[in-house]
Amino acid sequence: MVATVLRLRYRILGNMLARSVWQLVGFVFGIAGAAGALAVAVVGLALIGASGLDAVRGVMTIGGALLVVGWSIAPLVAGGVDTTVEAEQLAPFPLTTRQVMLALTVVGIAGVPGIATTLGVLSGFAAWGRWPVAVLAAVICLPLGVLGCVLASRTVASFSNRGRGRFGNGVALVAFALLVLTGPILTGLLGLVGGAGDDFAERIGAVVAGISWTPVGAVWAVPGDLAAGAYLSGSLKLLIALATLAALWLLWRRNVVAASVSPRRRIASGRAGRLSWFGIAPTGATAAGWARSLRYWLGDPRYLRNLVIVVLLPALFAFALGGHVEGPLFAFAVVLPALLLGLVPYADVAYDGSAFASVLATGITGRADRAGRLLGAASACVPVVLGVAIVTVALSGRWELLPAVLGTGLCALFAGLGICAISSAYIVIPVPASGDNIFKRVPGQTFTAGLALMGFTLLAGALTAPALGLAVAAAVAGSAALSWLSLVVGLLVGVAAAVAGVAIGGRVFDRTGPLLLARVHATAGY
Amino acid sequence: MSTASAVPALALAGLVKRFGGTVAVDGVDLVVPTGSFYGLVGPNGAGKTTTLSMATGLLRPDAGSAAVHGVDVWTDPVAAKRMVGNLADGxxxxxxxxxxxxxxxxxxxxxxxxxxxxxxxxxxxxxxxxxxxxxxxxxxxxxxxxxxxxxxxxxxxxPRLLVLDEPFESVDPVSAANIEDVLRSYTASGGTVIVSSHSMDLVQRMCDHVAILAAGRVLVAGTVDEVRAGSTLQERFLELVGGRTRSEGPTWLRQS
Incomplete structure (x- = not known):
């Protein structure tokens, strides 16, 4: 039975790769990446074995814990380590819950990430090689570690599947934010643990000891503890590891059982009267498009995620600067996020999915469609850019630069939106469907679309250059006049780019509308 | 129906659409008189949805033309689409x-x-x-x-013309009856409806005209009475389209 499910999984993979050359290329790159990481891990572990027991204990515990955390986060931010076969899909077959879970566990281990993880973990033997007791313990503990990785990812995935829709995506967004902020959070933790002590090695040691008692770290610490003669703590940690596995299995089991008896279903009831933006939009295709687009920017995680990034990126930037936010450099922290934000809808029609048919069926003119989308995006993005700009400038303490920062940021945003008004009349890329996990891996992201996006970024950057130049001059010279001039130039260029984008994109759209719908049907398949 | 001789609500002429090597729609001509309730039936993959997409300006045909009340869909799509209410399937x-x-x-x-x-x-x-x-x-x-x-x-x-692709699929009987009433009074007042459906009974009951599509071609088109020619629409459909097998199914499926 397990073998049949496993064959099914490889059959699906094979069919997917056979469908498109680019997917095959991506797959090969994925394998090459995994092999590279594996080689580094093996060599690194072998070398570390020579530098003493403490080093090996630290590396194995931290590395193993990161591995488990990675596997747990993957279903949230990467759309599942392996979603080709899911419990719901096996529900119609006469299999016991245990069989289903066994099959899914094996499928998880037998995928590319699973194989790479297994090989990488087995290379841990190279590190433990000098301590026979540790090798003996590793024979039990390393496989348990791999099992823990797979079970953790399956359990997390089963939760996110159950909470699909708004809740699931909320969890995913929080996980994503935490991932983006890993650096700042880790340094913060190190700072906390170390307290007043300046010795870096001591701090690390304390962190390792702490992690080795957690469910994610315990199993990896057992061989080291035994090798060091700490038999009691080693046995306790093994108990923690076994208890963790049991708890994961039971939690996952609960969700699998729930999924097999009650497939996802929602209750529909809700009174009329909440018209949202449609309540204030004047009639006409542009305003209707504006209201629809704004509703999606503020309600659809696929768009919302990008607004979150704009808020988080300056925090990362502050971290990179070591917390020294005073000065002109940090004052401009909003510019790059604004540039990226402007380019988010570069394939906006793809996000409509086949609902684009209902836009096309109204006989909307290209100009109205482009204008509606651009205004909707601007209504969502401008307040965010303004807010972030004011906060970053306030932190930097250089208030006289505020006009220049606003000019450059808004110019970058509108240059991007103008470019998107044209590009989205040409380009359709595969994106997650509305309501899907936003981090779902969508196969078939083409090389050319990526290349195009790079070109758009450069173009938007070039359009922003005049305002940025004036802004830099204002910062260097400390001139308020130049700062205001930067605002004027930035707004002029930005608005010009937006207007030109709507005009040109509108004409293109009038010609390509039906072609776009055909591409959406072909690429999205929903 | 007196205006039927005037400009038709929808006129399709020589529509062709190919997807790669397969021909989905292979020269469809169809005239839908104003005020008619027109049924479009055919087996899966006959090209119904593709034809309706081309008629409503959602899919550019490889050849042929479509006109709504005399306005060409592909030269003046904005004016044509204003007159069309479209329920696309899928x-x-x-x-x-x-x-x-x-x-x-x-x-x-x-x-x-x-x-x-x-x-x-x-x-x-x-x-x-x-x-x-x-x-x-x-x-x-x-x-x-x-x-x-x-x-x-x-x-x-x-709209002056309603194009409904599978409008009653999974709609409950009460709602379906209400909608049917509304559509009937709509056509009585001069509106035109085209429905594609797999339910022969429904088409025979509701429609006054019908066209049978198979393999991208119109096999027969006309008033329902003309098309069914004395028998039921269901029988006529099976006779024209073929492919009906009169077996008892595989032996392993029989329970006794």
């Missing part, structure tokens, strides 16, 4: 909007005055029996409710 809606928002949005897209949009939205929600879930996102609707809200969107701008 496409999503903007399902993050609530039912009420979606109908309002569609009305605004067609540039109807605001008060009119609000009034018509309320009417349509009542007609489709969606009042209690008007404030629920369409994503949370059942298949039948989604179909009904899509139908409401097709009706909101009071």
């Amino acid at each position: 496409v999503r809606l903007f399902d993050r909007l609530t039912g009420e928002q979606l109908i309002t949005y569609t009305g605004l897209m067609f540039g109807l005055p605001r008060e009119q949009v609000l009034e018509r939205t309320a009417d349509l929600l009542r007609l489709m029996d969606l009042g209690s879930s008007a404030g629920t996102p369409v994503a949370d609707y059942s298949a039948g409710m989604t179909k009904k809200v899509a139908l409401a969107c097709a009706l909101v701008h009071a």
